[in-house]
Structure formats: structure tokens, C-alpha cells
Amino acid sequence: GAGVSQSPRYKVAKRGQDVALRCDPISGHVSLFWYQQALGQGPEFLTYFQNEAQLDKSGLPSDRFFAERPEGSVSTLKIQRTQQEDSAVYLCASSLRGGRGNEKLFFGSGTQLSVL
């Protein structure tokens, strides 16, 4: 596709449920980032992939959060045993070149997660 695609757009989960959020980056983009955006806040970094390698996961808030990009394209962010504080918009971004310090990120529309 022409842009970064995320699915689902909306996800409602009961507390304690596991969820999986998908990101299809722009074809050929080396770098992939996940960000979390709480209501009224700016996006906050979660994790970074260069191709299939997860080079930085310093932003993941707990060990309930897990991300993968096994073939260097599609990525999945998994949250186990969801809690209410996990409610946020999860944004995926990709960039053509490698490196965490990329400034030219292309963001998807996000997945809005609501944990009840």
C-alpha cells in the first residue's frame, strides 16, 4: 500500500485479555517504530526495529508488552493481560533508512485500544 496500515482501527478489550495489534509498514522501509499516545499527550516511544532485529525496546512499559517483526516487514505489538492504564492509541511508524534517530517517520492512523 501507499502508506503505513494498522489494524484494527479500534479494539475494545476486557481487563486481563490479551490483544495483538498489527502494522504493515511502507514497502521497503527498513525502520519500524511503535509509539503509545495517551489521551491529550504526545506520542511516546515504545520500541524500534531495523529490519527483523529489535534494536531498542527501552520504552516498553512492562513485560506484558511484546513486539515482533519476524520477516522484516509486518510487525505485531502484543499486550498480555491488559490493564486499564494500557488504554491509548498505539501508533506505528516506518522510515526508509535505518537508525533510531530517523526524523522522517511515516505514521499509520493508529489502533485505539480501550480496556474496560
Next chain:
Amino acid sequence: GQQLNQSPQSMFIQEGEDVSMNCTSSSIFNTWLWYKQDPGEGPVLLIALYKAGELTSNGRLTAQFGITRKDSFLNISASIPSDVGIYFCAYTTGNTPLVFGKGTRLSVIA
């Protein structure tokens, strides 16, 4: 990461007015960025600044990298309804992921 302070937090303006917003930090950065987020969408890069004092335009938008390298401002001239959204400043040190401010929410009254 270092906190970015954006002001104002929100603003309501009449269509046709000029808009000015800024972003400050206690630390020096090499790259300042301005992103815009439309409702229900992800942020989109508007302008990237790489040198102290640099002034860059993108259509009706103009941004400047402060001389002290601790601040940046964004101006929008002759605002139109589609300027509505949240404007984020962000920085990277070159080896760190982008850090975003909390944003300035712009509403335009026709």
C-alpha cells in the same frame, strides 16, 4: 528523555488569522521537528530544522531553529479550516528515537 514545553496548549483563532506557537527545552538539540496530527490520524512531518538560526518554510508554514538551540517556533499565516489539528514539536539527538512534546491544539473558527 528531556521534556519539551509547548505553548500555548490550545488556541482558538478566526479563519485568516496568523498563528504562532513555540517549543522550548532545557537541553540543546541538533534537530528540531514539527509534526501535525489531524483528528483520528497519525502525525505527519511538516518541517525539519538542522542548524541553529535556520528558517524554513513549507507553504504557509514557517519554522525557525532558535539560536540557543533550545527552542523553536512555528508560524502559520492566513489560517484556513484544514489547519485544525495538533501540532507537535519533536527532537532527536541523532541516535535516539523521536521525543515529542505534548502538542498545541489549534481550532479555527470559520
